[in-house]
Amino acid sequence: MLTILQKEFNAFLNSPVAYVVIGVFLVATGLFVWVFPDSSVLDYGYADLQSLFNLAPWLFLLLIPAITMRTFAEEKKAGTMELLLTRPLTDGQIVGGKYLACLLLALLALVPTLLYYFSVYKLGSPPGNIDSAATVGSYLGLGLLAAVFSALGVLASALTRDQIIAFVLAVVACFLVYTGFDSLASILEGAPAYYVSQLGIAAHYRDLSKGLIDSRDVLYFITVVAVALLGTRLALRSRNWG
Numbered sequence: 001m002l003t004i005l006q007k008e009f010n011a012f013l014n015s016p017v018a019y020v021v022i023g024v025f026l027v028a029t030g031l032f033v034w035v036f037p038d039s040s041v042l043d044y045g046y047a048d049l050q051s052l053f054n055l056a057p058w059l060f061l062l063l064i065p066a067i068t069m070r071t072f073a074e075e076k077k078a079g080t081m082e083l084l085l086t087r088p089l090t091d092g093q094i095v096g097g098k099y100l101a102c103l104l105l106a107l108l109a110l111v112p113t114l115l116y117y118f119s120v121y122k123l124g125s126p127p128g129n130i131d132s133a134a135t136v137g138s139y140l141g142l143g144l145l146a147a148v149f150s151a152l153g154v155l156a157s158a159l160t161r162d163q164i165i166a167f168v169l170a171v172v173a174c175f176l177v178y179t180g181f182d183s184l185a186s187i188l189e190g191a192p193a194y195y196v197s198q199l200g201i202a203a204h205y206r207d208l209s210k211g212l213i214d215s216r217d218v219l220y221f222i223t224v225v226a227v228a229l230l231g232t233r234l235a236l237r238s239r240n241w242g
Contacts, residue, residue, distance in 0.1 A: 004089070004097025005104075008071070012105050017070075021063045025109045028059055033116055041120055048130060049116055053138040053209055056110075057202075060142070060149050061178060064106050065170030068153025069163045071098045072236075076161035091236045095229055099154050106146040110139070133211035141208035144221035148201060149174045151228035158235040177201055177224070 012018040032039045032051050039051035075081040084094065117135055124130050149170075156169035181200025185193040197203045201224070204217040 001089075001093040001097040001100070004094060005100045008098050008101030009104055012067070012101065017067060018105055018108075021067055021105065022109045022112075025056075025059050025063055026112055029055060029113060029116075041123075049120060049135060049138070052113060052116060053142065056142050057145055057178060057205065060106065060146055061174045062171060063109075064102070064146060064149040065153045065156070065167045065174065067105055068102045068150055068157055068170060069166040070157065071102065071154050072157040072232075073161050073163045073166045077163075085236075091233050095154065095158075095232050095236065099150060099229060099232075102154060103147055103150040106150055107143060110142060110146075131211065134209060135211075137211040137213050138209040140213060140218075141205045144208070144218065145178075145201060145205055148177065148221055148224050148228070151225040151232075152177065155228045155232045155235065158232045 029052050032055050033041055033049065037043045039055075041049070041051070044051075072081070075084060117130070121128055121130050152173045153166075153170040156173060157163075157166040159169065160166050178201045182197055182202045185197035185200075188196060201221075204220050207214060207217050
């Protein structure tokens with residue numbers, strides 16, 4: 001699995017994909033956090049990074065499928081899938097290696113945004129006047145969100161040999177899981193609305209963003225990732241790419 005991980009991650013670094021994804025993510029978040037008056041920290045007057053954590057999930061919803069779309073679809077289209085499966089590797093190792101490479105690239109895009117935190121930390125009045133617990137929870141939530149989107153993207157890529165179709169499938173799946181249940185809950189009332197909203201990612205992400213790191217929220221993300229990767233493994237096992 002580590003061999004597959006290294007191979008896939010190096011392939012990302014040797015192509016424009018990694019640099020375009022990271023560049024677009026940083027430019028977009030930088031503009032919203034520091035430049036646009038409606039969301040700028042400098043104009044907002046409060047030492048927090050809420051604009052970053054509100055925008056990042058929507059950027060991930062588009063950018064992570066762009067990363068994952070090639071994982072299996074490209075192998076199938078190029079005819080190298082059969083060669084890969086003849087190697088002494090299990091389906092789980094192949095899926096795990098490709099998935100972790102995509103997730104690592106997505107998390108790499110988050111690393112430079114730590115400069116935003118340190119900048120706001122210093123700009124606060126007094127310095128350090130920022131809710132660090134909420135910030136840590138939000139970063140954890142973004143990491144887990146990236147894990148779910150990466151798993152769904154890899155699953156979508158395993159279902160088709162066309163990268164564009166894989167991208168569209170992944171975007172739709174991520175959108176439905178992230179906001180679909182919230183939209184459904186909005187037309188319900190009482191306990192049903194609450195339980196339906198808990199099926200989606202957004203409710204758990206919001207809880208983490210408040211600094212409330214609950215094991216139930218973390219377990220939810222892990223469960224969704226496990227189900228998506230299991231689905232990917234079953235898709236490979238079916239061998240229906242012909």
